[in-house]
Structure formats: C-alpha cells, structure tokens
C-alpha cells in the first residue's frame with residue numbers, strides 16, 4: 001500500500017535505507033516529532049537539533065523522552081557547522097512554521113539553502129538527507145523555488161536525489177526529497 005502522507009513517506013524512507021544511526025541532525029526541531037522518531041527508532045542514536053524559537057525548545061524539553069540523547073540548540077540551522085565536529089548519518093529538514101505556533105515565523109530561502117549545503121557537506125558517504133517542503137503557506141514560493149534549484153543540480157556522481165509528492169491531493173501537499181550521499185568514484 002502507498003503511504004498516506006508525506007511524513008509517513010519520510011519515515012519509511014529513513015527506515016528502509018538506514019539500519020543504524022549514530023548521529024542525526026534535525027535542522028527544524030519544532031515540536032520534536034522528527035527528533036523523537038529518530039531517538040525511538042534507533043536506540044543508540046543521538047540527535048543534534050536546531051530551532052530559532054525558544055517556544056519550540058521549551059516544549060521539547062518538557063515533552064520529549066530520551067533527552068539524554070538529544071542536544072537542542074537555539075540558533076539558525078545555517079550556523080550548524082559551529083556546533084558540529086564530526087560527520088553525520090542523517091539530516092532532516094521540515095520546512096515551514098511551528099505547528100500550533102506563530103505562522104509568520106517561517107523558514108526562509110536564503111538560510112534554508114545555506115543549511116542544506118552545510119548539511120550535505122556534513123553527511124557521511126551513504127548518509128541520508130530528508131527534506132519536506134511545505135508549499136501552501138504565505139511566503140513559501142520563494143523557498144520552494146530555491147530548494148528545487150539547489151537539489152536539481154546536485155552532481156549525480158555525488159548524490160542520488162529522489163522527489164516524491166502526492167500528485168492528486170488538494171491544497172498543495174508537501175514535496176518530499178530524499179538524498180543519498182554517494183561514494184566518490
């Protein structure tokens with residue numbers, strides 16, 4: 001059966017391609033559902049997660065289990081290299097606004113592109129990058145275009161890029177990109 005939505009699709013993609021995760025990046029922590037999925041699915045994993053809103057960090061600190069394996073950072077994902085001194089198995093990014101929060105605080109094209117480039121650089125060979133691009137909120141258009149322009153031209157010798165979307169759903173459902181970093185030939 002096909003997946004019912006893009007989040008299930010993303011989770012299945014990760015589980016299908018990664019049997020173990022040591023360190024993962026959650027570039028958009030929000031309510032921590034993505035971080036929580038990694039921490040629960042991979043018992044040995046650690047997650048380094050970013051958000052610019054204190055509200056998100058506070059909520060996660062109160063509500064998530066496995067805090068001992070989760071490091072949260074109150075800073076933009078575009079600065080991720082300041083917090084990282086090793087390669088990662090997985091990076092996740094889920095664009096848009098904080099669910100249940102201020103809908104005017106959204107991820108933005110320029111910083112999103114910067115973060116994607118740095119996260120791809122930080123991936124191990126064989127590492128995965130998952131990207132959920134929401135398209136329906138005000139301000140999304142420029143970001144969607146910037147992301148598409150970036151991932152479309154990633155060298156196929158270095159990365160495999162898959163794009164999946166629910167083509168017949170109403171209201172512009174999110175687009176999923178799954179990217180694998182390849183062995184240099």
Ligand SMILES: C[S@@+](CC[C@H](N)C(=O)[O-])C[C@H]1O[C@@H](n2cnc3c(N)ncnc32)[C@H](O)[C@@H]1O
Nearest residue numbers: 028029030031032033034051052076077097098
């Ligand atoms: C769609 S939500 C993420 C959902 C989240 N992954 C979850 O499981 O609940 C997007 C988040 O990105 C955050 N954000 C916006 N700009 C950011 C930036 N430059 N760096 C890090 N996080 C940012 C927002 O504050 C918001 O919480």
